[in-house]
Amino acid sequence: MSRAVYLDYNSGAPVRPEVAAAMVEALAEPGNPSSVHGFGRAARARVEAARRQLAGLVGADPAGIVFTSGGTEANALALRGCGRSRLLVSSIEHPSVLDSASEAERVPVTPDGIIDLAALDCLLAANTRPALVSVMLANNETGIVQPVAEAARIIHARGAWLHCDVAQAMGRIKVSLGQLGADILTLSAHKMGGPAGVGALILAESGRTLAPILLGGGQERRRRAGTENVAGIVGLGAAAQSAGDDLAGADTTYGVQALRDRLEEGARRLVPDAVVIGAGAPRLPNTTCLALPGVEGRTQVMALDLAGVAVSAGAACSSGKVAPSHVLAAMGLEERLKGSAIRVSLGWSSRPEDVDTFLAAWADLARHKGLKVSEAA
The missing domain is CATH 3.40.640.10 (Type I PLP-dependent aspartate aminotransferase-like (Major domain))
Known part of the structure; x- marks a missing residue:
């Protein structure tokens, strides 16, 4: 396994x-x-x-x-x-x-x-x-x-x-x-x-x-x-x-920001319709909020979980229930993005192969949902 x-x-x-x-x-x-x-x-x-x-x-x-x-x-x-x-x-x-x-x-x-x-x-x-x-x-x-x-x-x-x-x-x-x-x-x-x-x-x-x-x-x-x-x-x-x-230390993000950036670049290359929410704002080096228009966030979370990848919905989770995101609503995001966001967050034990596994599973999901997916890695 x-x-x-x-x-x-x-x-x-x-x-x-x-x-x-x-x-x-x-x-x-x-x-x-x-x-x-x-x-x-x-x-x-x-x-x-x-x-x-x-x-x-x-x-x-x-x-x-x-x-x-x-x-x-x-x-x-x-x-x-x-x-x-x-x-x-x-x-x-x-x-x-x-x-x-x-x-x-x-x-x-x-x-x-x-x-x-x-x-x-x-x-x-x-x-x-x-x-x-x-x-x-x-x-x-x-x-x-x-x-x-x-x-x-x-x-x-x-x-x-x-x-x-x-x-x-x-x-x-x-x-x-x-x-x-x-x-x-x-x-x-x-x-x-x-x-x-x-x-x-x-x-x-x-x-x-x-x-x-x-x-x-x-x-x-x-x-x-x-x-x-x-x-x-x-x-x-x-x-x-x-x-x-x-x-x-010299690298204050201990490599996490490089992994996060690699994940975002790979996601946008694989699925041109993907949107990184907040990409133009100052952000934590470990966090990406990634929207896959047309695919509900909770659907992505469940599909990725079945593929062995743990992420969260863009919405807050409480007792296993996913609620609409008050954060994305406050930002005034359009509905197609607001309901299709997931949060991917990395940390001290994250590795490059974790990013590769996520991208492969996420691209498979997008392909299955009928979105245009580039075959370029």
């Missing part, structure tokens, strides 16, 4: 070997980080070491880091715990932001998938109530990178705070709290080769108060109650360390 090809890193990256090793070591030791005996102090030391590793990756004060159960909880804590009476969110945010702030005002994006900064400024100027604005760094479906630093200047000039979900960007491009100008960052470990079920919220001002949404304990400086997931946090720290090492 041929090797299964995993091209769905934006849903969850495979755990890095060094992360798994660090977690196994942590799991072998007992101890609650809140206990005062030796075992508890050792567990606390592991948690604080991971806090420093993550702080080092984004240039933050370790005291401003709050460990959570993942990016979803971190986003909820940022939006519900910030104490701001007015919320604004970009129209392409992750559902964990949109659903945590259903009453929030939506900031539109341009047809290129980039937040409309002029519209943002007008919305903020229309109401002087204390506000928090949520603008993600990189979109999970298209990979399009947002002008967060420019947005931050507008937001702060209006006296508002900026929350930035950096989950998809972590480990793929450099993320600097100071350069972004955000007041709050949120992230998830499993997007960068760490374990699922752990994430973090990072405050630019470590002493800033957050109203906890989980009660019943004094953990995480009373910002998030509950016994810390020591092994998961250790895994997050190890993933942050590995990501920093990769990004510090």
Whole structure:
């Protein structure tokens, strides 16, 4: 049987070997980080070491880091715990932001998938109530990178705070709290080769108060109650360390962008009608949103899965159900593209033959659906 090809890193990256090793070591030791005996102090030391590793990756004060159960909880804590009476969110945010702030005002994006900064400024100027604005760094479906630093200047000039979900960007491009100008960052470990079920919220001002949404304990400086997931946090720290090492190298994309570009070039050569959504915008080096007009995204996902290739539909997936993409709708894409998009995302263990396998299976699907397919490789 041929090797299964995993091209769905934006849903969850495979755990890095060094992360798994660090977690196994942590799991072998007992101890609650809140206990005062030796075992508890050792567990606390592991948690604080991971806090420093993550702080080092984004240039933050370790005291401003709050460990959570993942990016979803971190986003909820940022939006519900910030104490701001007015919320604004970009129209392409992750559902964990949109659903945590259903009453929030939506900031539109341009047809290129980039937040409309002029519209943002007008919305903020229309109401002087204390506000928090949520603008993600990189979109999970298209990979399009947002002008967060420019947005931050507008937001702060209006006296508002900026929350930035950096989950998809972590480990793929450099993320600097100071350069972004955000007041709050949120992230998830499993997007960068760490374990699922752990994430973090990072405050630019470590002493800033957050109203906890989980009660019943004094953990995480009373910002998030509950016994810390020591092994998961250790895994997050190890993933942050590995990501920093990769990004510090000469090739900051560790070959992933070359693979992504090869995939896009091959797709457009094989199927001239194929469209790379967001191709003209700044994007993550690992992500392509590829439309095959006339073939539903979910049909492509299922056909590729049968061929041993794992990708996602351009639409968000929840409990196995594919819903219409609010991201592509916000960009104003025509129906023939909006419903026919898939997301292909690569990462640390991707290889050139993975791209070749995808292109062969995808071209076979297009041919089967009656599209014009070039025989040139």
